[in-house]
Amino acid sequence: MASWYVYMIRCKSGALYTGIxxxxxxxxxxxxxxxxxxxxxxxxxxxxxxxxxxxxGARGAxxxxxxxxxxxxxxxxxxxxxxxxxxxxxxxAAST
Numbered sequence: 306m307a308s309w310y311v312y313m314i315r316c317k318s319g320a321l322y323t324g325i326x327x328x329x330x331x332x333x334x335x336x337x338x339x340x341x342x343x344x345x346x347x348x349x350x351x352x353x354x355x356x357x358x359x360x361x362g363a364r365g366a367x368x369x370x371x372x373x374x375x376x377x378x379x380x381x382x383x384x385x386x387x388x389x390x391x392x393x394x395x396x397x398a399a400s401t
Contacts, residue, residue: 309367313357316350325367
């Protein structure tokens with residue numbers, strides 16, 4: 306079983322993009338390349354900066370975590386970037 310990761314990328318504008326992958330370095334390189342494998346949202350929004358990587362376990366867990374992070378406010382996402390250890394507190398609060 307592959308290990309899945311949730312990652313966050315900061316765009317030049319300061320916007321945060323969240324995604325999942327089994328290989329963070331490869332996926333980030335694809336996003337930076339702005340080719341057809343890059344997320345459409347990130348094309349032309351560089352330079353990009355990888356600001357957060359978290360191991361999520363199985364694919365289903367990674368998808369659920371990604372969804373919860375995407376539902377957070379910008380302020381909570383910024384807190385998560387600054388304090389990744391607060392993941393359970395931040396994501397748990399979003400689901401209630």
